[in-house]
Amino acid sequence: MMTLYHNPMTRSLRVCWLLKELSLEHTLKTVEFVPPVDGKIFAQNTPTGRFPTLVDGDIVLCESGAIAQYIIERYGQGRLAPAIDSPLRGPYLQWMHFPEGTLNPYINAIRRLQDKSPTMAASLGDELDIAVGYCDRALTDHAYIVGDEFTGADIMLAVSLLSINLMGLLADKHLHIAAYFRRLQTRPALVHALQTDRPE
Numbered sequence: 127m128m129t130l131y132h133n134p135m136t137r138s139l140r141v142c143w144l145l146k147e148l149s150l151e152h153t154l155k156t157v158e159f160v161p162p163v164d165g166k167i168f169a170q171n172t173p174t175g176r177f178p179t180l181v182d183g184d185i186v187l188c189e190s191g192a193i194a195q196y197i198i199e200r201y202g203q204g205r206l207a208p209a210i211d212s213p214l215r216g217p218y219l220q221w222m223h224f225p226e227g228t229l230n231p232y233i234n235a236i237r238r239l240q241d242k243s244p245t246m247a248a249s250l251g252d253e254l255d256i257a258v259g260y261c262d263r264a265l266t267d268h269a270y271i272v273g274d275e276f277t278g279a280d281i282m283l284a285v286s287l288l289s290i291n292l293m294g295l296l297a298d299k300h301l302h303i304a305a306y307f308r309r310l311q312t313r314p315a316l317v318h319a320l321q322t323d324r325p326e
């Protein structure tokens with residue numbers, strides 16, 4: 127049985143949502159977030175000090191993209207990912223990794239700089255907007271980020287876009303992303319994951 131150490135305001139939302147999409151049995155341990163003091167990281171009350179942390183037997187993972195890929199490949203039975211020989215496999219891998227590789231470094235830096243250097247934060251916000259525009263254009267011709275099928279890459283991307291939206295940095299001009307959000311909000315697994323915020 128897998129155990130997810132979860133806090134709803136963190137990237138563990140991705141894993142919680144994914145486990146529900148795949149209806150996989152798991153134990154959810156909701157853990158309070160400890161605000162970082164003096165830049166101290168890995169300070170959370172989980173086996174790795176971070177959210178999300180997934181424990182599956184001897185395997186302990188704490189990168190949301192790796193956890194998502196692990197769960198889909200190990201337990202997905204072909205769901206939520208194009209087949210390895212599909213022409214969509216490359217784009218799928220790109221979109222699995224684009225959120226943490228490109229969007230979240232901006233999110234983290236802007237959060238850190240917002241008070242210390244608003245000018246620098248604003249300039250990074252402009253760069254982030256270009257990256258978000260790239261996502262918006264990729265959603266022009268199909269319902270989901272890799273095509274017309276929902277995949278794990280949508281879970282990775284949507285949670286980054288939700289964070290950007292919560293920071294007030296998602297401009298109204300990104301119309302395809304707005305339609306994408308409306309589409310995703312109808313998924314029961316996301317609705318349930320967003321409601322999963324009570325400690326055991």
Ligand SMILES: N[C@@H](CCC(=O)N[C@@H](CS)C(=O)NCC(=O)O)C(=O)O
Pocket residue numbers: 135136137138162166167168169170175176177178188189190191226
């Ligand atoms: N790239 C990692 C980032 C993990 C991460 O930074 N997690 C944050 C919460 S979203 C955390 O646990 N920070 C608190 C800490 O390091 O003490 C992922 O995608 O899982």
